[in-house]
Amino acid sequence: xxxxxxxxxxxxxxxxxxxxxxxxxxxxxxxxxxxxxxxxxxxxxxxxxxxxxxxxxxxxxxxxxxxxxxxxxxxxxxxxxxxxxxxxxxxxxxxxxxxxxxxxxxxxxxxxxxxx
Amino acid sequence: xxxxxxxxxxxxxxxxxxxxxxxxxxxxxxxxxxxxxxxxxxxxxxxxxxxxxxxxxxxxxxxxxxxxxxxxxxxxxxxxxxxxxxxxxxxxxxxxxxxxxxxxxxxxxxxxxxxxxxx
Numbered sequence: 001x002x003x004x005x006x007x008x009x010x011x012x013x014x015x016x017x018x019x020x021x022x023x024x025x026x027x028x029x030x031x032x033x034x035x036x037x038x039x040x041x042x043x044x045x046x047x048x049x050x051x052x053x054x055x056x057x058x059x060x061x062x063x064x065x066x067x068x069x070x071x072x073x074x075x076x077x078x079x080x081x082x083x084x085x086x087x088x089x090x091x092x093x094x095x096x097x098x099x100x101x102x103x104x105x106x107x108x109x110x111x112x113x114x115x116x
Numbered sequence: 117x118x119x120x121x122x123x124x125x126x127x128x129x130x131x132x133x134x135x136x137x138x139x140x141x142x143x144x145x146x147x148x149x150x151x152x153x154x155x156x157x158x159x160x161x162x163x164x165x166x167x168x169x170x171x172x173x174x175x176x177x178x179x180x181x182x183x184x185x186x187x188x189x190x191x192x193x194x195x196x197x198x199x200x201x202x203x204x205x206x207x208x209x210x211x212x213x214x215x216x217x218x219x220x221x222x223x224x225x226x227x228x229x230x231x232x233x234x235x
Contacts, residue, residue, distance in 0.1 A: 031221065042120075042207055042225030043161070056222055088159055094221055103211070103221045104151070107161035 002027060004093050004108035012114045013081050021076040021111045025093030031055075032074040033105060034066060037088040049074050050096055078113075086115045118143045118210050120226035128232045129198050136183070137193040137229050139208030149211035150191040151223065152182065156204045164206075167191055195231075203233045 005024045013019050025032055031050045035043035045058035049068035068074045072093075078085055089112075092105035119142040129135045141150065152164040167175045167182045175182045183192040195202055209223040 033221065033223075035223075042209075042227050043223075045222045045224070048222065058222070090159075090161060092161075092223075096221070103149075104163055104166060105221060105223060106163060107153070109158065109160040112159070 004091060004106055006089075006091050006108040006111050008111060009109070010112045010114075012116065014116050015081055015083060017081050017115075018077065018079045019081060019113060021078075021089050021091075021113070023074045023076070023091030023093075023108060025072050025074070025091075026106050029093035029095050029106070030072055031094045031096045031103075032068055032072065033092045033094070034074070034076045035090040035092065036060075037090055037110070039087070043090055046076070081115045083115050086113060088112050118145075118148075118212065118224045120208050120210055120224055122208055122226035122229050124229045125227075126230045126232070128234060131200060131233050131235050132197055134194060134196045135198050135202075135231065137195075137206050137208075137231065139191045139193065139226060141189050141191060141208075141210050143189075143210065150182070150184070151209045151211065152180070152191075152193045153207045153209060154202075154204045155207060155228070161207070165193065198233050200233050200235060203231060205230050 007022045033048040034046040037043040047057040048055050052068045063079045065077045088110045090110045091108045094105045121140045148169045150167045153161040165177045165180045167184045179196045181194045205228045207228045208226045212222045
């Protein structure tokens, strides 16, 4: 049973560029959440996708956008990159049970983005 | 607003000893979930254990147990018989109350505790 996968593993970009990160959820999961983890910090919630819609969003600017596909995979796009966007980007998948279960989020290995 | 506090930036423990990692939380909602994750140097967050706010008993998963004290708003992780492979960052997280947005599952994380197991 494949877990959550993310690509690419590492990425180096320059300021002002755009980047797309990809995530495939764990088999059977329908919900994808994205988190940004700066060095030495805990992850910060960016947004969550369910049924191809953005269901909830954290305190991130509109430069951060996403998409969920019919197969539940997801992309995170960041435009006009800033030095401060350098971080580990984590994707987590879960099964939405409407509160009936723990709805545990399982994380992928992350994409480490460096902005120069 | 929800908040998770982990007051131990780093801990050093001898192999085979038990270790307790502290976590306190703040929420005004009666319904919430608490999670612990392990993050090795590779970066992946590994789910360890879950405790629901209405659960009557403390959660246990193998060598991991959660010391849940609701009145004190604390959810400490206890690792019994520590192993060298337990060396990692450990994060406590809270799930936003599920009924605020149907099925929403945003996690709020603490700053983490770096655990080092010495041989």
